[in-house]
Structure formats: structure tokens, C-alpha cells
Amino acid sequence: MNVKEQESQLFFHTYKRLPLEVERGEGCYLYTTDGQRYLDMFSGLAVNALGYAHPAVIRAVDEQVRKYTHLSNFFIQQPQLQLAERLLRLSGFDKIFFSNSGTEAIEGSIKLIRKWGKPLGKSQIFGMSNGFSGRTMGALSLMDKEKYRAGYEPFLPGFGTIEFNDVQDLTAKVNQGTAAVFLECIQGEGGIVGVTREFAQALNALREQYGFLIVADEIQSGIGRTGKLFGYQHFGLTPDIITVAKPIGGGLPVGAIIGSKKVADVWTYGVHGTTFGGNPVACAAGVATIDTVMQEPFLANVRTQSEYFSGQIRAMMARYPFIKEVRTFGYMIGVELTVESAPIVDAVLQKGVLVNSTANTVIRILPPLIAGREEFDQLLTALTTVFDAQ
Numbered sequence: 393m394n395v396k397e398q399e400s401q402l403f404f405h406t407y408k409r410l411p412l413e414v415e416r417g418e419g420c421y422l423y424t425t426d427g428q429r430y431l432d433m434f435s436g437l438a439v440n441a442l443g444y445a446h447p448a449v450i451r452a453v454d455e456q457v458r459k460y461t462h463l464s465n466f467f468i469q470q471p472q473l474q475l476a477e478r479l480l481r482l483s484g485f486d487k488i489f490f491s492n493s494g495t496e497a498i499e500g501s502i503k504l505i506r507k508w509g510k511p512l513g514k515s516q517i518f519g520m521s522n523g524f525s526g527r528t529m530g531a532l533s534l535m536d537k538e539k540y541r542a543g544y545e546p547f548l549p550g551f552g553t554i555e556f557n558d559v560q561d562l563t564a565k566v567n568q569g570t571a572a573v574f575l576e577c578i579q580g581e582g583g584i585v586g587v588t589r590e591f592a593q594a595l596n597a598l599r600e601q602y603g604f605l606i607v608a609d610e611i612q613s614g615i616g617r618t619g620k621l622f623g624y625q626h627f628g629l630t631p632d633i634i635t636v637a638k639p640i641g642g643g644l645p646v647g648a649i650i651g652s653k654k655v656a657d658v659w660t661y662g663v664h665g666t667t668f669g670g671n672p673v674a675c676a677a678g679v680a681t682i683d684t685v686m687q688e689p690f691l692a693n694v695r696t697q698s699e700y701f702s703g704q705i706r707a708m709m710a711r712y713p714f715i716k717e718v719r720t721f722g723y724m725i726g727v728e729l730t731v732e733s734a735p736i737v738d739a740v741l742q743k744g745v746l747v748n749s750t751a752n753t754v755i756r757i758l759p760p761l762i763a764g765r766e767e768f769d770q771l772l773t774a775l776t777t778v779f780d781a782q
């Protein structure tokens with residue numbers, strides 16, 4: 393039995409796996425058991441900010457596993473303190489709660505919001521059309537995409553979605569009973585689509601009017617991916633809560649809810665918790681990752697390379713009329729086509745480069761933040777070859 397057959401026999405068929413068997417990773421590259429090398433411009437779904445086997449992450453993990461790999465949350469743990477201190481200092485927020493994943497950070501914030509809103513008579517929670525919040529029932533309740541929701545009904549009561557970037561719909565839906573509005577300022581799964589300044593401003597103003605909370609989902613866009621620490625910083629939006637995950641554990645699973653003063657006192661002993669959340673090894677790897685990312689010129693390089701790639705791919709638009717639009721926010725890049733993107737992504741993989749297809753027609757590119765000119769040039773060469781054959 394080959395590994396593909398084995399996988400099919402063993403697992404619920406929830407994942408469409410790539411036809412690669414990875415042996416190891418190094419920097420921006422993956423090496424497969426058949427001796428091939430692949431440039432990973434998708435970085436484990438925006439997790440591997442420092443690529444594979446980064447020395448700072450290896451050192452941090454190695455030092456921590458020798459001390460302890462797990463302590464219950466009855467204990468104060470240095471790696472958690474260090475990661476919390478950095479995330480709060482850099483964000484300017486006041487309190488943090490560590491989870492294991494993005495969807496758990498979303499789930500926890502829903503609970504936090506409901507507890508905050510209860511004495512104020514606010515319970516309604518909104519997500520955005522075309523958004524992605526995760527796979528738990530709370531996260532799905534914030535979403536509208538049938539692809540993820542079909543068959544899981546009924547969802548949580550008191551939830552709804554607002555048309556992304558539609559100020560009229562936003563204004564019509566929020567009111568005194570609204571507890572929170574969730575949004576990805578740059579929708580990732582939705583095709584790398586940014587919030588408009590107009591919508592962000594309207595959201596800020598309506599929050600002033602009705603006193604609800606704004607939650608910025610920074611799970612994909614956070615920790616430098618967009619060239620700034622958080623995606624919302626590009627749009628003049630001032631959230632009350634941020635959810636983060638993906639890169640904050642340096643490749644190990646950890647997520648977090650980060651809250652402002654407004655919600656700081658809502659949670660008291662025992663009202664929320666987790667066994668594994670804030671795992672010390674993951675937090676240690678996260679500290680190494682954030683320290684590396686926040687050391688200039690790291691993010692300046694992300695901005696420079698992103699501009700370079702953006703310029704190059706935009707210049708290709710005249711030659712390849714099926715490129716409809718290029719949307720670039722640092723290393724969150726969407727190339728929208730007039731044709732389906734999945735076959736293009738498969739063909740690019742044949743050229744030794746991993747990118748992703750989302751929203752049917754978008755090539756989603758989420759390179760490790762260590763990717764430089766050489767890697768972008770390799771991607772451009774692969775795209776050119778594939779586009780030429782279209």
C-alpha cells in the first residue's frame with residue numbers, strides 16, 4: 393500500500409492532500425522523499441513566518457523542551473509571560489488569553505463578548521460576508537460561506553453577517569443590541585481582499601454611537617505578514633479585541649485573544665480555560681519568532697520585496713489578459729484571474745513552487761517572511777512559464 397492509499401484508508405476525507413511526501417524543510421524550501429526541492433510560497437498556511445528550521449526557533453524549542461514541555465495552567469510559566477509581554481507591548485493592548493488555535497481564539501472571544509455584553513443588554517454578534525473565522529460552531533456562526541457551513545445547522549443564535557465593505561448594510565444592521573462586529577481587515581480565505589477606509593471609518597463611528605466591540609481577526613494577517621505588525625494598522629481601524637494564531641507559535645500550535653481595557657475585567661477565575669493553551673514550547677518558539685520579525689530591517693525587507701513582486705506581476709498584466717487584479721498587502725498577495733486558479737496552482741507546483749488557490753479564481757501567495765528577491769524571482773519564472781502555456 394502506498395502512502396496515498398494508506399492516508400485514504402486511515403483518515404476522514406477532510407483534506408485534499410498535495411501529491412508530495414515531505415522529508416524536511418529548510419529556509420523557504422521543502423525537500424521530498426523522492427529527492428525533489430520545492431519553494432514554499434504558502435508557508436504552511438501563513439504559519440511558518442521564519443520558514444523551516446530557523447536557528448532561532450530551533451534554539452528556543454531545544455532549550456524549552458529540556459526544561460518542561462507542558463505545565464498545567466495552574467502554574468505561571470516564563471515562556472507564556474514572555475510571549476504575552478511582547479504581544480501586549482507591541483500591540484498596546486491590556487490583557488491576553490492563550491488558546492491552541494485560531495478557531496479557539498475566535499470561540500473564546502465570542503464567550504468574552506457575550507459575558508461583556510450581558511449586563512449591557514448587548515448580545516448580537518456579526519461577522520462579514522465571505523469571511524473565514526475557523527471550523528468550530530462559534531466560528532461558523534460568524535460566517536456565511538455555504539462551503540463551510542452546509543449541514544452543520546443550526547448555528548448559534550444571535551449571529552449574522554454584514555456585507556463586507558457595504559457601509560449601508562453595516563449601518564442598517566448594527567444597533568444598541570449589538571455586542572460585537574468581527575472582521576478580517578484583509579480577508580485571506582476570501583481572496584486577499586482589503587477593507588475599504590470608508591467601511592473602517594463607518595465601523596469606528598458606529599462603535600462610538602452604539603458602544604459595541606470591534607474584533608480584528610489577525611490570525612492570518614498578524615505578526616508582520618502585511619509589512620506591519622497587524623493588518624488593521626493599514627486601515628485606521630481601532631479594534632477592541634484582536635485574535636491571533638498561525639505564526640505566533642513559530643510553527644507550533646498557539647493562538648491568543650488580546651483585549652483592550654474595555655474588556656479587561658470581564659473574565660474572572662474559572663470562567664474560561666484550556667489544558668494545552670499557551671504551551672510553553674510553542675510560546676518559546678513564538679518569542680523567538682516575534683523577536684526576529686520585530687528586529688528591523690526585517691519588516692522593511694518584507695515591504696520592499698512585496699513592492700518588487702507587486703510591480704513585476706502587475707507588469708505582466710498586459711501580456712496575460714486573464715490576470716484580472718493583483719492585491720498586495722506585504723506578503724499577503726492575491727492574484728485574481730478571469731479563469732479558475734486551481735489548475736494554475738497545480739501547474740506552478742509542477743514547476744517546483746507551492747502557492748494556493750482560494751475563492752475559485754485567486755492565486756493566494758503567503759510566502760515565509762524570510763523570502764527574498766531570489767525566491768520571488770523563482771516564483772515569477774514559474775508563473776511566467778505556466779501563464780505562457782495558458
Ligand SMILES: Cc1ncc(COP(=O)(O)O)c(C=O)c1O
Nearest residue numbers: 493494495524525526580611612
Ligand atoms: C482569518 C482566519 N481566522 C481564523 C482561522 C482559523 O484558524 P485555525 O485554523 O488555527 O483554527 C483562520 C485559518 O485559516 C484564518 O485564516
